Amino acid sequence: MMKMPISAQKLALIAVIVSLLAMLIYVALRSGPLAPVPVTVTTVENRSISPALFGIGTIESKYTYRIGPTISGRVKQVNVNIGDRIRAGQLLGEMDPVDLDDRVTAQDAALKQAEASVLAAEAQVRDNTARFTYADAQTQRYEKLMLSQSVSEEALEARRQERQVAEAGLASARANLDAARQELARGLADRAGIVKQRTNLRLVSHVDGLVTARYADPGSTVVAGQPVVEVINPKSLWINVRFNQLNSSGLRSGLPARIVLRSQAGQVMSGKVLLVEPLADSVTEEVLAKVVFDTLPVPLPPLGELAEVSVALPEIPSSPIVPNASMQRVNGSIGVWIVEDGGLRFAPVRVGATDLDGRMQILEGLSAGDRVVVYSHKALKAGSRIKVVERLPGVTL
Numbered sequence: 001m002m003k004m005p006i007s008a009q010k011l012a013l014i015a016v017i018v019s020l021l022a023m024l025i026y027v028a029l030r031s032g033p034l035a036p037v038p039v040t041v042t043t044v045e046n047r048s049i050s051p052a053l054f055g056i057g058t059i060e061s062k063y064t065y066r067i068g069p070t071i072s073g074r075v076k077q078v079n080v081n082i083g084d085r086i087r088a089g090q091l092l093g094e095m096d097p098v099d100l101d102d103r104v105t106a107q108d109a110a111l112k113q114a115e116a117s118v119l120a121a122e123a124q125v126r127d128n129t130a131r132f133t134y135a136d137a138q139t140q141r142y143e144k145l146m147l148s149q150s151v152s153e154e155a156l157e158a159r160r161q162e163r164q165v166a167e168a169g170l171a172s173a174r175a176n177l178d179a180a181r182q183e184l185a186r187g188l189a190d191r192a193g194i195v196k197q198r199t200n201l202r203l204v205s206h207v208d209g210l211v212t213a214r215y216a217d218p219g220s221t222v223v224a225g226q227p228v229v230e231v232i233n234p235k236s237l238w239i240n241v242r243f244n245q246l247n248s249s250g251l252r253s254g255l256p257a258r259i260v261l262r263s264q265a266g267q268v269m270s271g272k273v274l275l276v277e278p279l280a281d282s283v284t285e286e287v288l289a290k291v292v293f294d295t296l297p298v299p300l301p302p303l304g305e306l307a308e309v310s311v312a313l314p315e316i317p318s319s320p321i322v323p324n325a326s327m328q329r330v331n332g333s334i335g336v337w338i339v340e341d342g343g344l345r346f347a348p349v350r351v352g353a354t355d356l357d358g359r360m361q362i363l364e365g366l367s368a369g370d371r372v373v374v375y376s377h378k379a380l381k382a383g384s385r386i387k388v389v390e391r392l393p394g395v396t397l
């Protein structure tokens with residue numbers, strides 16, 4: 001069998017094909033799908049951190065007073081507007097008294113009549129007392145005369161009967177006096193009740209405050225208990241904040257807080273946690289707390305405005321710390337990718353507190369000195385080839 005000589009052209013073609021294949025393999029390994037994934041790496045350190053909580057809250061007032069009448073009626077006048085500063089005792093408005101003034105006048109006349117009835121009853125008592133005293137003395141005198149047989153038995157019996165009549169008249173007069181006095185007391189109570197109703201028609205603030213709402217205007221009809229004006233105590237402003245339950249361990253009253261109002265972005269105000277509510281929101285898994293300003297902002301923020309609140313928690317002891325960005329979820333487990341022996345190993349971890357600088361405490365799963373992936377150009381998996389770089393484009397470590 002004769003061997004066919006390979007021509008020079010064929011050799012050149014094979015050389016080109018081999019070169020192209022080599023180039024394709026090189027490109028695939030360097031920048032193609034098989035290329036190593038650029039990653040940034042950090043070393044786990046043992047250090048203490050000062051964890052912090054961040055939450056969003058709304059401006060509210062601790063004390064809100066809705067002032068209105070205790071009986072239904074028509075608004076006669078409203079003397080304040082929204083935004084007015086008021087003083088304790090200031091008249092904010094008044095309800096139409098309708099016939100209350102006439103009823104007071106009528107009650108005054110009835111009281112005068114009752115007082116006259118009392119005076120007449122007292123005079124009647126004095127008159128009947130005198131009659132009884134005289135009849136009693138006469139009876140005693142006739143009883144003594146009877147002992148000496150100076151008067152007849154019939155005369156003594158007549159004196160005794162007169163004393164009984166006088167005694168009955170005195171009892172009746174005393175009963176009339178008690179009834180007259182009770183009638184006078186009832187009239188006084190009725191008048192006091194009417195006057196109190198008349199007084200309650202005056203809408204008076206019992207605190208220094210700020211008018212935040214005006215619910216009715218003159219001429220409007222309101223029912224008992226319906227507010228006409230709403231007043232808050234501006235010194236009682238606080239922020240009702242919600243914090244994630246997962247990181248709320250250590251949250252307590254007295255801790256310092258940083259407050260940024262949405263209307264004043266970039267301006268940080270100081271405050272503190274006033275109280276932590278005993279009931280948490282089981283639906284949103286949040287803890288509720290009240291945060292107050294160290295110094296009230298001027299002008300006062302409107303009620304309902306959102307505020308960003310950061311609360312510094314007590315420093316925790318030294319422990320392994322990693323950046324939050326290194327946390328990954330793989331097959332339902334939270335952990336980090338450890339760089340060892342030039343490869344990757346996923347290590348599940350148990351995390352603890354975090355701080356506002358993006359650092360996270362590791363309770364289990366890592367030790368100081370471990371090298372973990374912080375950022376990667378794409379999702380990693382076991383067996384991924386990596387290339388450690390200083391930084392990824394567009395990412396700051």
